[in-house]
Structure formats: C-alpha cells, structure tokens
Amino acid sequence: MASYDVIVIGSGPGGYVAAIRCAQLGLKTACVEGRDTLGGTCLNVGCIPSKALLHASHMLHEAEHNFAAMGLKGKTQSVDWKQMLTYKQDTIDANTKGIEFLFKKNKIDWIKGWASIPEVGKVKVGDDTHEAKNIIVASGSEPSSLKGVEVDEKTVVSSTGALELGKIPKNLVVIGAGVIGLEMGSIYKRLGSEVTVVEYLDAITPGMDAEVQKTFQRILKKQGLKFIMGAAVQSCEVKNGKATVKYTLRKNDSEAEIEADTVLLATGRKPYTDGLGLADLGVDISERGQIKTDDHWQTNVKGIYAIGDAIDGPMLAHKAEDEGMACAEVLAGKHGHVNYGVIPSVIYTHPEVATVGKTEDELKKDDRAYKVGKFSFMGNGRAKANFAADGFVKILADKETDRILGCHIIGPMAGDLIHEVCVAMEFGAAAQDLALTCHAHPTYSEAVREAALACGDGAIHA
Ligand code: NAI
Numbered sequence: 001m002a003s004y005d006v007i008v009i010g011s012g013p014g015g016y017v018a019a020i021r022c023a024q025l026g027l028k029t030a031c032v033e034g035r036d037t038l039g040g041t042c043l044n045v046g047c048i049p050s051k052a053l054l055h056a057s058h059m060l061h062e063a064e065h066n067f068a069a070m071g072l073k074g075k076t077q078s079v080d081w082k083q084m085l086t087y088k089q090d091t092i093d094a095n096t097k098g099i100e101f102l103f104k105k106n107k108i109d110w111i112k113g114w115a116s117i118p119e120v121g122k123v124k125v126g127d128d129t130h131e132a133k134n135i136i137v138a139s140g141s142e143p144s145s146l147k148g149v150e151v152d153e154k155t156v157v158s159s160t161g162a163l164e165l166g167k168i169p170k171n172l173v174v175i176g177a178g179v180i181g182l183e184m185g186s187i188y189k190r191l192g193s194e195v196t197v198v199e200y201l202d203a204i205t206p207g208m209d210a211e212v213q214k215t216f217q218r219i220l221k222k223q224g225l226k227f228i229m230g231a232a233v234q235s236c237e238v239k240n241g242k243a244t245v246k247y248t249l250r251k252n253d254s255e256a257e258i259e260a261d262t263v264l265l266a267t268g269r270k271p272y273t274d275g276l277g278l279a280d281l282g283v284d285i286s287e288r289g290q291i292k293t294d295d296h297w298q299t300n301v302k303g304i305y306a307i308g309d310a311i312d313g314p315m316l317a318h319k320a321e322d323e324g325m326a327c328a329e330v331l332a333g334k335h336g337h338v339n340y341g342v343i344p345s346v347i348y349t350h351p352e353v354a355t356v357g358k359t360e361d362e363l364k365k366d367d368r369a370y371k372v373g374k375f376s377f378m379g380n381g382r383a384k385a386n387f388a389a390d391g392f393v394k395i396l397a398d399k400e401t402d403r404i405l406g407c408h409i410i411g412p413m414a415g416d417l418i419h420e421v422c423v424a425m426e427f428g429a430a431a432q433d434l435a436l437t438c439h440a441h442p443t444y445s446e447a448v449r450e451a452a453l454a455c456g457d458g459a460i461h462a
Helices: 013-024 040-045 047-065 081-105 179-190 210-222 317-331 360-365 381-385 414-426 431-435 446-454
Strands: 003-009 029-033 109-112 122-125 128-137 141-143 171-175 194-198 226-228 231-239 242-249 255-260 262-265 269-271 304-306 345-347 352-357 370-376 392-398 404-411
Touching (some): 013 317, 040 047, 047 179, 109 122, 128 317, 171 179, 210 226, 210 352, 210 360, 304 317, 345 414, 352 414, 370 446, 392 431, 392 446, 404 446
Parallel strands (some): 003 128, 171 262, 194 226
Antiparallel strands (some): 231 242, 242 255, 352 404, 392 404
C-alpha cells in the first residue's frame, strides 16, 4: 500500500492537469487510469483524433476546391483511408506519450487499472488499496443513449466508433446537430459520404447565438450536408448491415424514415462515475448524474473532490483543465479560481465557430441594454486571399459602459481569434480597449478589431 497527498482518478484533461499542478505544488501525487494510455476521452477518442481527421479532410477539400483557382494544378488527390487512420493514431500516440513523459518529469505515479473508493482516504485499484489525504474524481463522461437506438460501434456508432470506421460510408445519417454530429458529419462529407443530419430542434448547435446558427447551417448546406430539422428520432433498425432510422416530424407528427450504411448517434454525453462507489460513500449526485460540489470542487464528503465532465457545467476539455489546476491549488492551500463567465467554446468545422460570454438571446432575457458590433470577413483582406471570407465577428457590449459581454465568431481560425476577446473579458475590458489596440495587417484578427470598432464610431472596412 502506498500513501499519497492526492490521488486523482482519471487522466483526461481534467485529471492529468490536476495531477501535474498538485505535483508542481509539492504534493505527493498519483493518478489512476484504466485505459492503456493516458489522456482520457479527449486524447484517445475525442478532441485530438477528430482534429486530425478534420485537418486531413480539410486539406482534401482545399485541393479539390481551391487549388486550381490558385494556379496549383497537377495530381488529383485520392483518399487512402488506412493511411489516414494511421496518421490519426500517430497523432494520438504522440500526445498520450507526451503526458506519460510529463508524469515522469513531475514524479507522478500512474496507477494502472480502474479505481473505486472503498472509504474516505482510500482508493482501491485491482487488489491494491492506496491511501490518499485527498481524492480528486475526474472520471469524465460517456455518450448518452437514445431509446430505440442501439449502438453496436459498427453500423450504429458513437463518436468513438465514428473515428475508426472500417470504410468511408456511402450514406451517413447523423442523429443530433450538436458539436460532435457536425464535426464528424463534416469529415465524412469531405471524404465523399452523403451526410444527412437529423435534429430534434429547429436550429443547429443548441445554445449558440441565433445569427451564428443560421449562417453556420447555410454554410454547411452549401458544403453539401443535408438537414432534417424538427425531427425526433424514434428508432434505428439494423438489417444486413443497413440501418433504417425512423423519426417523427414535430410540426405535424408525421412519421418518416431514412436509410444509411452508417448511423452516428450524437445526442449528448453524460457523466461517467460507474464503479467508483460514490453512492455508498454518501456523495451527493444530481438527477442528471453529475457529482455535486461546492465552490472549491469538494463534494459533500470531506476529502473527496470532483472536476470536469463528471460535475456541472459545459463538457469541455479546457473547462476541466481549469478546474484541475484550481482544485490542485485549493489542495495546496492556495486560492484556486475558475471564471465560468469566460469559457470559450469552439466547433472545429471549416469555417470554425467560436463563442464566449453571453448571446443576444441571453442578454434580452436578462433585460440588459447592449449594443452589437459586427464585421464580415468579406472586409478582411487576408480572408479574401485565402478563400475564407464567409462568416463574421460579432461583439456584444454593454450599451452604457461599453464593457464586452460576449463574442461570437464564425470564420477562419475562429477558435484562435476568440482568445483575445477572452483575455479582454477577463480584464473587464470595454470594446473600445480592443478597438484602440493595434492589430497587425494583414491578419484575420483585424476582423475582431473591426467588430470592436463597430461597437463605437464604426468599422473602417465595412
Ligand atoms: P450536443 O448536446 O452538442 O448536441 C446534441 C444534439 O442532439 C442536440 O442538438 C439535440 O437537440 C439533438 N437531439 C437530442 N435527442 C434527439 C433525437 N431524439 N432526435 C434528433 N436529435 C436529437 O451533444 P454532442 O454533439 O453529442 O456533444 C456532447 C458533448 O461533447 C457536448 O457537451 C460538447 O460540448 C462536447 N464536445 C465538444 C467538442 C468541442 O468543443 N469542439 C467536440 C465534441 C464534443
């Protein structure tokens, strides 16, 4: 039996970051992970592999659609799916090995296996029980199920199966127009599949700025994705390797069906806490399966903390990382803090979609007086040169004080552009602060400045 200051359960972005920060702050730390590699869902079957496939398929799209116009002629590209999967796996390996290196560097013990907490201060893995002054549960999430749809990871897949299909499907039906559905749908559309997205609501990407939702759907349609909106999926039957998805159109209750070689179920994720023994310990869990914590990520049971997808809040790797760092700081007797009002969210399609802070709908609901500064990438020289001028930056600022309340971007590198606004919001900046900051020309970031200018006396290139 080994004894630690902290044992972290789970090595995803929340868990491994918490472990590293605990070790850096002088705490004797171990991290329990049952997978063969570190990094959790994000590195092994989520963010990282999907970004490799998004990148490869985007390169193909560029070659097919924009190369000739730029004067690049010659060999046409074809898809070697096996090699693309090897590239994806190499990307995963490079990242998971990186975490292993960081664990060694920081003297963190990786306890291999699945953990349970038999009593406060103890973590059991296999036949061994280890002692820990504090335990951080960072056990993450798993795909939610949908009644009538059975995932076999062959014909009907979750995001995990969608990253390792045996071949590129002729017809792919995606259930759910959320982040996973649209990222994976974009990949297979670019690789040659017919992609139909069946969505329960009337708009894609629930919770996003309505104008972004509309523009995003228009662009995806232009790229060839088909949408069946307002459709509640009732069942999915598989016969001889073909799937039939049955749905009800909410506007008139009519029933319809669609056939597919492959179906991706992407209707959300739920906290994963199986086998930890939290209920027996009396840890409070919400109706949605989330571990309840206080402002310092401690559960109602002293010495047991929880972070990331397993607790409340957006299921995002970077939110989990922030909580991991802050929780470690609390355990080291410091002041850990996460600003939940400034957590960006990015969809890595092409163009990318990025958002932070309040949407217009939320501000209206709060009865808050606000102004809108909007700038189209059509007025951005760099975007035009790169065939990437579809989209806009929209900054929402307080009508009186000019303080930035939110930003919504659809366009090239939106996921990177959003961060200057995040920093500005973190410092409580006004739109004018961004507008008065010199931005290099020609960069996409000028579109952010122009949107900030549009909150005041007006954008220059509009
Ligand atoms: P989601 O919650 O983003 O979207 C699920 C969609 O499915 C919703 O639009 C919902 O209305 C629809 N839906 C639900 N039931 C349905 C039914 N019966 N028929 C038709 N449509 C139905 O969930 P998603 O895309 O599975 O993502 C799960 C989590 O993973 C999210 O929290 C997301 O933030 C996170 N994630 C984040 C990524 C990123 O930041 N780039 C990438 C991938 C996942």
